[in-house]
Amino acid sequence: MMGAPGAAELVSSRRALTLGVGCSIGDHGGTLSNLGQVRRNVEESDGMTYCVGVLLKEAMVFASDSRTHAGVDNFAQFCKMTVFERPGDRVVVLLSSGNLAGTQAVISVLKQRGDAKDAVPNIWTVRTMFDVAVVVSDAMRDIERRDAKHLESSALTFNASFIIGGQIKGEPLRLFRTFAEGNFIEAGPDTPFFQTGEAKYGKPIMDRVITPTTSLTDATKCVLVSFDSTMRSNLSVGMPIDLVCYERDSLKLSMRRRFESGDPYFTALSKEWSEGVRAAFKLLPTLQW
Amino acid sequence: MMGAPGAAELVSSRRALTLGVGCSIGDHGGTLSNLGQVRRNVEESDGMTYCVGVLLKEAMVFASDSRTHAGVDNFAQFCKMTVFERPGDRVVVLLSSGNLAGTQAVISVLKQRGDAKDAVPNIWTVRTMFDVAVVVSDAMRDIERRDAKHLESSALTFNASFIIGGQIKGEPLRLFRTFAEGNFIEAGPDTPFFQTGEAKYGKPIMDRVITPTTSLTDATKCVLVSFDSTMRSNLSVGMPIDLVCYERDSLKLSMRRRFESGDPYFTALSKEWSEGVRAAFKLLPTLQW
Numbered sequence: 001m002m003g004a005p006g007a008a009e010l011v012s013s014r015r016a017l018t019l020g021v022g023c024s025i026g027d028h029g030g031t032l033s034n035l036g037q038v039r040r041n042v043e044e045s046d047g048m049t050y051c052v053g054v055l056l057k058e059a060m061v062f063a064s065d066s067r068t069h070a071g072v073d074n075f076a077q078f079c080k081m082t083v084f085e086r087p088g089d090r091v092v093v094l095l096s097s098g099n100l101a102g103t104q105a106v107i108s109v110l111k112q113r114g115d116a117k118d119a120v121p122n123i124w125t126v127r128t129m130f131d132v133a134v135v136v137s138d139a140m141r142d143i144e145r146r147d148a149k150h151l152e153s154s155a156l157t158f159n160a161s162f163i164i165g166g167q168i169k170g171e172p173l174r175l176f177r178t179f180a181e182g183n184f185i186e187a188g189p190d191t192p193f194f195q196t197g198e199a200k201y202g203k204p205i206m207d208r209v210i211t212p213t214t215s216l217t218d219a220t221k222c223v224l225v226s227f228d229s230t231m232r233s234n235l236s237v238g239m240p241i242d243l244v245c246y247e248r249d250s251l252k253l254s255m256r257r258r259f260e261s262g263d264p265y266f267t268a269l270s271k272e273w274s275e276g277v278r279a280a281f282k283l284l285p286t287l288q289w
Numbered sequence: 290m291m292g293a294p295g296a297a298e299l300v301s302s303r304r305a306l307t308l309g310v311g312c313s314i315g316d317h318g319g320t321l322s323n324l325g326q327v328r329r330n331v332e333e334s335d336g337m338t339y340c341v342g343v344l345l346k347e348a349m350v351f352a353s354d355s356r357t358h359a360g361v362d363n364f365a366q367f368c369k370m371t372v373f374e375r376p377g378d379r380v381v382v383l384l385s386s387g388n389l390a391g392t393q394a395v396i397s398v399l400k401q402r403g404d405a406k407d408a409v410p411n412i413w414t415v416r417t418m419f420d421v422a423v424v425v426s427d428a429m430r431d432i433e434r435r436d437a438k439h440l441e442s443s444a445l446t447f448n449a450s451f452i453i454g455g456q457i458k459g460e461p462l463r464l465f466r467t468f469a470e471g472n473f474i475e476a477g478p479d480t481p482f483f484q485t486g487e488a489k490y491g492k493p494i495m496d497r498v499i500t501p502t503t504s505l506t507d508a509t510k511c512v513l514v515s516f517d518s519t520m521r522s523n524l525s526v527g528m529p530i531d532l533v534c535y536e537r538d539s540l541k542l543s544m545r546r547r548f549e550s551g552d553p554y555f556t557a558l559s560k561e562w563s564e565g566v567r568a569a570f571k572l573l574p575t576l577q578w
Contacts, residue, residue: 257576280565
């Protein structure tokens with residue numbers, strides 16, 4: 001669908017790193033707001049991040065942590081959420097996990113292709129969320145084609161994966177997740193959420209709470225509780241947490257929040273959850289031998 | 290410490306499979322009660338089992354699931370708990386995870402060496418739990434030496450790991466876990482439990498509840514809840530669950546239980562836990578945007 005980007009395309013237009021609530025691209029896009037000069041090759045395995053996308057009947061929830069590392073002696077903070085928003089037309093949220101150099105390059109290519117004044121379909125011009133997923137997949141494969149053989153020489157693989165969701169005018173809410181090979185699956189009523197990265201610690205509460213008819217309020221709480229469980233057990237998943245909620249057919253984002261370490265709401269949620277779980281545990285029946 | 294077992298030693302004395310509550314070796318040992326003719330090469334990855342050992346001040350808890358598989362089309366049931374008990378002298382519990390052919394061979398070698406009337410130190414004759422761990426490690430390495438090159442030809446590795454715990458007269462309670470390479474670590478007050486296999490789903494509740502001073506009653510409930518969470522999320526961990534609790538200085542096992550599918554206590558625990566967690570969730574504060 002698209003040609004492989006040349007080296008010049010990949011390295012051009014890198015600007016200073018800006019971290020906001022998510023990394024937003026305004027109206028038409030065009031600015032590259034979350035790409036910085038990354039001088040170190042910060043390698044991040046798929047287990048070293050945590051991203052969740054939830055597809056409800058009436059809304060969607062997206063959240064990502066911000067920790068990356070290249071070994072325990074080299075932690076850093078990068079936004080893993082990218083928003084493509086054109087109010088009244090489309091809201092697309094991408095959550096990245098995997099090798100940071102790879103995921104950043106994919107996002108960069110998506111943005112540059114979105115800015116290009118050519119006829120090649122891009123994230124701003126395609127008509128369905130399925131085609132958005134195809135555009136992301138194409139970008140992944142282009143980067144993989146460029147980088148894979150060089151990674152191999154250090155026994156690394158190109159391991160990016162994305163959660164892609166949102167709505168384009170005239171379409172329903174849709175949620176996808178890509179695999180490292182660039183193929184992807186779509187969520188449905190039976191499986192209304194996707195997790196990438198360090199998914200296991202936070203999955204039990206998601207399994208218990210999330211259904212397509214869960215309220216947005218409850219789904220948001222649940223996603224944050226699943227982050228709390230994950231961060232408690234895996235140091236390589238860390239604050240801040242970027243959270244976006246999107247209401248069906250609004251075609252704009254009005255609920256965004258970044259939870260920094262020490263955030264009063266998140267701290268209260270974590271404490272009350274801990275106490276509630278302990279209280280529930282205390283009430284369990286005792287085994288009679 | 291011990292020579293590599295010959296092929297004859299490894300294949301002799303295999304008897305019909307007997308599944309009890311754990312797989313117990315009486316007084317001096319000598320009977321091989323949990324080894325059967327295993328005609329299929331049931332390969333089991335490290336993530337496809339769940340075992341927990343807990344070291345409390347006053348007691349220990351051990352539990353293991355019973356599911357093995359070689360692909361989703363080939364599930365089977367095998368006991369992963371082996372008990373070496375000589376009342377008044379020692380209680381040693383082994384929980385196995387990893388490739389089933391490998392773990393069974395290690396247990397078989399440990400039993401045969403325990404039966405041998407020679408001067409080579411074995412699980413019945415060593416004087417400390419540390420030496421028990423060394424004996425297990427030696428058996429692992431012997432099996433690895435024998436099998437590894439053959440597994441390599443199918444791109445498999447020898448991936449057995451064991452949780453080893455109990456008490457020998459004159460010693461405190463001690464708990465170890467081995468790694469695939471045969472080296473091992475010992476639990477202490479800071480880390481009073483070990484998990485092997487599919488550990489992540491069940492770890493959050495263990496992290497919240499288990500400390501060295503947790504009561505045996507609570508630790509037992511907690512271990513079972515962690516099995517419930519794990520089985521809910523990973524089909525390759527399954528009933529029955531073998532559970533053993535050991536009280537300090539008793540030097541005999543009086544609390545053993547096997548939880549079959551549909552066990553009334555386990556079912557009630559699972560249901561009440563689910564309801565309690567949901568109730569705790571409902572009480573959490575709502576995010577104000």
